[in-house]
Amino acid sequence: MSLIKEFKSFAMRGNAVDMAVGIIIGAAFGKIVSSLVNDILMPPIGVLVGGMDFSNLSFVVKEAAAEHAAVVINYGMFINVLIDFLIVAFAIFMLIKAINRLTKKSEPVPEKQTTKECPECLMVIPINAKKCGHCTSAVI
16 A cells, blocks of 8 residues: 555544544634633732732742843743633533533444243243244244
């Protein structure tokens, strides 16, 4: 099989296409949730904690020198990303929960019966049997 045919076979499998669609939608959903966190949720949270903007919180490890930039730990940005992650995880959880609730659960299909009991000896015999193979009585 040529390399191109093999790649086409791989790329067009259902799993690969489904995964690509999931990644694209996930990236778009992530942008929406990031905007929700940064533009809608963080300002009121900042007001509740005294007007503090988390993105500006940092700890200077080493001051800037003449030719080197300052070494800074931006823990405020980490707080923003952590809250962003928690909201994304919760939103995905709620979305999956809603989808599962809306999805109609398929009822299990009963298996086709292939055997029955002989009315005389109660042994299991094939469903189409006319006589019991154990007691030789006629089966209706």
